[in-house]
Amino acid sequence: MREKTDPPKKSSRPPSAAGRKVGGLPAVPVEIEIERKTGTSCVKRLPSYLQLLRVLQAEGQEYVSGTVLASVHHLEPVIVRKDLAITGITGTPRVGFRVTELINAIERFLGWDNQTKAVLVGVGSLGTALLGYRGFENYGLLIVAAFDADPKKIGKWVHGCKVQSMNQLAGFVRRGEIRLGVLTVPAEAARQAADLMIQAGIRGIWNFTPVKLQVPDTVVAQKEDLAEGLAVLSHRLHHLLAVRALPPIK
Amino acid sequence: MREKTDPPKKSSRPPSAAGRKVGGLPAVPVEIEIERKTGTSCVKRLPSYLQLLRVLQAEGQEYVSGTVLASVHHLEPVIVRKDLAITGITGTPRVGFRVTELINAIERFLGWDNQTKAVLVGVGSLGTALLGYRGFENYGLLIVAAFDADPKKIGKWVHGCKVQSMNQLAGFVRRGEIRLGVLTVPAEAARQAADLMIQAGIRGIWNFTPVKLQVPDTVVAQKEDLAEGLAVLSHRLHHLLAVRALPPIK
DNA sequence: TAGATTGTTAATCGATTAACAATC
């Protein structure tokens, strides 16, 4: 309602500058551009949008509104709008976002626009499990080789990967220009295996061990702990059964 | 320093009442007791403490301080103190917490003091993976049966479980008094499979599908999404490589 | 045009961190 005749306190909606890329050049110095608020919560929700967007794309939908994305995921629409904003995309009022454009923006933001090759270290039960799981390909991840320290495992084939010795890791990583590693060794071996991966040139470690890794700032480590989710579930279930078991409430 | 001669503003440290169990009876009405601040962040960190505590117990350590737990996990000591407080345990200044007591308190709080039996629904690549992973036994979870809708899979043995048809689910759950189910079907089948599980009497669903389930309030559902962690890792790696790749910084 | 939807700022909520008395 308020017009742009005189600027009061609020300068509502400056067309799109201030820390956003306009043409191809950042409107502000790069350091500030990089430091923009990218809380991890926003990033975590992007894959679920992506998953739905791909379904919509397959169905031939051209546009989707943030409102629709929100209702499917049981989120507030404003959350979706903010999440999508970090990818740099803009929508059109009353219409929404172009599905294809949104898919590309999210994939680009996450670095999933090209398949990323990864090695897996530690072919135990979890490692074997992950090698067999083909779902990661939807997320731009392709595990191309497996390594283990146990001589009894070396040479065996697991889900299409020949298990190699740890000595072969550095050469393989260098030749293949691999940047990402999945760590699934037992807790005791975690630290040493991670160090070998880093020496080999791995820059990102998806850490499935219960050990908090210390890595140099040229490397990122992401801890994945199924026990976290299970703990929340167990506690809530425990609680629910205690409350709901005794009297039939109504 | 301040004595309890006269009560100023702050009544620092009332011995231990106010919403805490004292003997065996809650000091306040049950509803309030239940509603006590149990943010999910605290609960998620408990398994990692538990893991370390078991190592210490095996080593014969009798006491451990919150400070030590904190430094191992790279957390602030006050976080550990708050987390442990939700289990109802108390420590002794200068000494710390009794390891055995702490293990018991955490296990009890999470409902991990007795093994919980679970069924798994959906024997695809991820389901097979989880059936083969024996690590859950440390977290009080034992997957005792597997179910699938695909007739071609029924009757096969996967990691010691015979795959059963969905028709057999309800009977099995009732006979075994199973409360927990692991859902690893494809996205399209998630809703229907979850409904069958709930009808069968399952009260907690560990949901590995990318679908947000709608469940009645007699059931808890916990979504587990590996893509979340991978998204955070990918984004950080992408970012890191962009920043660190171009110029050799120093 | 009217009204649904976007993008953004301000307010609220929850979790983390700082500070500190009480304790052994």
Place this chain on the structure above:
DNA sequence: TAGATTGTTAATCGATTAACAATC
């Protein structure tokens, strides 16, 4: 005793939610 550690309250920080002008 002295000093490290506990338990708790207050302050800070970040994420979610509310509110609303701009837009098609």
